Amino acid sequence: MKKFSIAIDGPAGAGKSTIAKIIAQRLKIEYIDTGAMYRAITLKAIRNGIDIGNIDKIVELLDKTDINFTNGRVYLDGEDVSDEIRLPEIGNLVSQVAAIKEVREKLVTLQRDIAKNKSVIMDGRDIGTNVLKDADIKIFLVASVEERAKRRYKELLEKGIDVSYDDIVKEIEKRDYIDSTREVNPLRKAEDAIIVNNTDKTLNEVIDEILSIVYKKLRCNV
Numbered sequence: 001m002k003k004f005s006i007a008i009d010g011p012a013g014a015g016k017s018t019i020a021k022i023i024a025q026r027l028k029i030e031y032i033d034t035g036a037m038y039r040a041i042t043l044k045a046i047r048n049g050i051d052i053g054n055i056d057k058i059v060e061l062l063d064k065t066d067i068n069f070t071n072g073r074v075y076l077d078g079e080d081v082s083d084e085i086r087l088p089e090i091g092n093l094v095s096q097v098a099a100i101k102e103v104r105e106k107l108v109t110l111q112r113d114i115a116k117n118k119s120v121i122m123d124g125r126d127i128g129t130n131v132l133k134d135a136d137i138k139i140f141l142v143a144s145v146e147e148r149a150k151r152r153y154k155e156l157l158e159k160g161i162d163v164s165y166d167d168i169v170k171e172i173e174k175r176d177y178i179d180s181t182r183e184v185n186p187l188r189k190a191e192d193a194i195i196v197n198n199t200d201k202t203l204n205e206v207i208d209e210i211l212s213i214v215y216k217k218l219r220c221n222v
């Protein structure tokens with residue numbers, strides 16, 4: 001089969017990464033979690049005591065940073081930070097870092113590079129509208145705020161991270177606001193994206209729904 005790409009965009013906690021990971025396994029293609037890249041640079045800025053409002057310092061830091069994916073894990077300068085980047089402290093600041101134009105330019109270049117020679121499924125906020133504008137399949141995954149907060153809350157509790165449900169709702173709403181109102185490549189449904197609603201559905205139902213969209217599209221295009 002010829003090389004193809006799938007873009008999944010949507011608001012915070014809609015289930016993109018869980019779903020994209022499973023679809024990647026089923027289709028034997030690579031999964032690229034672009035949110036993890038923004039989270040990794042945010043983590044590094046916090047560790048280095050850099051104020052998130054200090055754009056020059058963050059851009060300078062990014063120039064000295066290596067982010068890559070191996071076997072589904074995220075490495076920051078060679079260290080596996082896959083779990084640490086999911087902490088609520090990172091969630092609270094990542095959207096501010098992701099709104100910096102220079103940070104986006106650099107990470108988008110890296111994302112396109114990874115996708116250049118292989119079939120991929122990539123999730124984020126601006127994949128269908130910017131990073132992979134020519135993606136073969138574009139999905140816009142949505143779910144109610146309550147459903148998204150409930151899922152994120154459960155996920156963090158299972159990892160032993162103590163959080164309050166109300167704080168999670170606040171974090172998600174704040175992130176949605178910043179992500180969809182920022183100047184550079186805001187969260188937006190691409191015109192040719194198909195909306196999939198992940199409220200009140202099982203994981204398998206949503207996976208099947210997306211896979212049937214993928215098969216239908218690829219059959220027409222290949």
Ligand code: CDP
Binds near residue numbers: 012099
């Ligand atoms: O998993 P969740 O939906 O909570 O978020 P994520 O995909 O890990 O992304 C974390 C944050 O990174 C988002 O809230 C955005 O601020 C930013 N992001 C972005 O701006 N562009 C992307 N392509 C991916 C993430």
